[in-house]
Amino acid sequence: GAGVSQSPSNKVTEKGKDVELRCDPISGHTALYWYRQSLGQGLEFLIYFQGNSAPDKSGLPSDRFSAERTGGSVSTLTIQRTQQEDSAVYLCASSPDNLAGQQETQYFGPGTRLLVL
Amino acid sequence: SQKIEQNSEALNIQEGKTATLTCNYTNYSPAYLQWYRQDPGRGPVFLLLIRENEKEKRKERLKVTFDTTLKQSLFHITASQPADSATYLCALPNRDDKIIFGKGTRLHILP
Numbered sequence: 001g002a003g004v005s006q007s008p009s010n011k012v013t014e015k016g017k018d019v020e021l022r023c024d025p026i027s028g029h030t031a032l033y034w035y036r037q038s039l040g041q042g043l044e045f046l047i048y049f050q051g052n053s054a055p056d057k058s059g060l061p062s063d064r065f066s067a068e069r070t071g072g073s074v075s076t077l078t079i080q081r082t083q084q085e086d087s088a089v090y091l092c093a094s095s096p097d098n099l100a101g102q103q104e105t106q107y108f109g110p111g112t113r114l115l116v117l
Numbered sequence: 118s119q120k121i122e123q124n125s126e127a128l129n130i131q132e133g134k135t136a137t138l139t140c141n142y143t144n145y146s147p148a149y150l151q152w153y154r155q156d157p158g159r160g161p162v163f164l165l166l167i168r169e170n171e172k173e174k175r176k177e178r179l180k181v182t183f184d185t186t187l188k189q190s191l192f193h194i195t196a197s198q199p200a201d202s203a204t205y206l207c208a209l210p211n212r213d214d215k216i217i218f219g220k221g222t223r224l225h226i227l228p
Binding site: 050 | 149151153159160161162163166206208213214215216217218219220221
């Protein structure tokens with residue numbers, strides 16, 4: 001079956017431009033996470049969607065970052081007025097609910113490599 | 118808040134030996150703990166989950182232990198192979214069920 005897909009796989013942009021990164025989670029997965037990973041660093045949590053609940057935006061580094069999840073499926077992460085420090089790999093993951101309504105295993109996409117010049 | 122500590126230094130192990138990686142957490146004991154593998158340029162891949170009432174979990178050459186007294190999980194790879202070289206991440210749920218990750222430990226299996 002299809003896994004988590006992300007697009008584009010690579011994005012080069014100029015400082016100050018806006019970018020949109022897309023994540024298609026596994027069908028039926030209720031939870032969706034966005035992470036950022038800089039070279040050689042760990043995963044930095046950005047935002048978490050769970051079903052119809054309000055998203056947990058506590059990891060977004062600034063108000064230039066926003067994300068949407070439409071219809072409980074596809075998600076878009078938008079970075080406005082990109083800065084060079086935004087350059088990183090942006091990873092999306094989705095999780096199914098277990099019987100207790102908790103999300104356990106995360107299934108990651110391949111990531112979008114963003115380079116801001 | 119919960120913090121996860123993994124050895125940030127790379128671990129070099131001779132092929133055929135057992136590699137042991139450590140994950141420590143600082144606060145409350147989670148209901149479960151996970152280990153993921155990440156290869157360069159790829160997203161993490163789930164390996165094993167161990168619950169708080171399980172002392173040990175095995176999958177092929179992998180073994181995970183969970184000691185809630187020590188607030189520690191150990192991840193073992195027996196009969197290690199160069200193909201096991203990767204970064205291994207520990208993850209666990211926060212109080213709001215949000216999964217948080219450690220920074221990972223890089224493992225090099227030397228032929």
